[in-house]
Amino acid sequence: MATVGQNYEQDAFTCPICLETLKSPKSLPCLHTFCETCIGEFIVSTEQRADQNLSNYPCPVCRKVVTPTNPEDETSQWAASLPHNLTISSLILMQNAKSVEQECHICKRQHKISKATHWCRDCIEALCKECLHLHGLMKLFADHKIVQVKEIDTSASEQEPDLCMISDSCPVHSSKSVVAFCFDHHELCCVLCVTVQHRRCENVQVIKEMKYLKSNKINALVFEVNDIKSNIGNIMKDKGVKQVKLEAGFTEIEVRANQLISSIKGNLDYILALFIKELTLHERNKNASLKKN
Structure with a gap:
């Protein structure tokens, strides 16, 4: 932690509890800002002094009552749910960037x-x-x-x-190192967190094992994608063959239809010629018969 600020600008970056430069600054509704670890330890100590479960807690500076957004969780987790003061973090970064x-x-x-x-x-x-x-x-x-x-x-x-x-370091128990991640609450956990706050969670994974799990998942995903890609290629190939066969079928049907139409047209022309010939012969016979009479 850094030293206490010596002017107003530095005081704005100082945690009112530890009197050092803010780390992971968390803001209360009253706009007072504290280190996440400091306000977390303050909430836990307040509960211990009250010797009963808390439903709210006072601001360490102005004593305004703060109602947590996650009252069903352990009090040690209330600080993590507080909004991160991005403005203070940015100003601290800008101040540090001067050096x-x-x-x-x-x-x-x-x-x-x-x-x-x-x-x-x-x-x-x-x-x-x-x-x-x-x-x-x-x-x-x-x-x-x-x-x-x-x-x-x-x-x-x-x-x-x-x-x-x-x-x-664990965000709740600063003296412990994080060893796992709870996917149910999306939180980093130390051994104490796993055995106390997250003992009923179903999806807690050891961080070291997650590296191998991630690698295996990636390999499985790559294999699955390649398999899907191969299947899509086969489907497209089959589709192309079917398309060629279908177009060939339509062409053959068109040729046969044209041949059939030509054949029918030829037969009709032949029948029409016979009909006209017979009609002409009949007309001549009628005319000859009329002349004799």
Whole structure:
């Protein structure tokens, strides 16, 4: 976490609970903004002090009563459902963008300025080379995941990435790392979340296994698409053959029809010629008979 701001602009970016720069800022209906972890812990502690299930909770600043949008969920999940303050996040990004280099958080707390070269996903802090070395010597931090700041993908935005969002910590239990994802609630879960809040959920998958599952699903999908493509090709081929046969059939019928019409026309002409000949002969015989009489 960053140090307390020294002017009004910095105070606007400061969480009223932890008095440090806002991380994943969440806003209450009264427009007061807090770190998601801080307001979540405040709600849980309020319930513990009341020694009963909560239906609402007061704003830590103005004490205005806040009614959660998901009262049926565990109180530890109420903070996650609060609206994310995109304005504050954007302003913090713009303020950080003024500095070309990311500062080391540990040095900054000692009122020193050092260029950060690495980011600890578990501590959610930027580290310079010297602090990284000290960080690695601590047995408590031995298994923390460290990434280089320059390797963090910035392709999705022209500005520097929000490093505070790059963390493996559970959004509910900050001391635990996320190990699974609940597709029923669309939430990241640590071991405690899986065993407590999501124990009745039917679609919870371990994140590491999802990589292989995704790969298998993609391979199955590619196979299915290729199979469909092959079937469509066969159908189009059969359709083309049937089309050729159909056109040939129509041509043959047309030829036969023309031949039949020609034959009928020829027969009619022949019958007409015989009729005229017979009629002429009959007329001559009648005329001859009349002359004799």
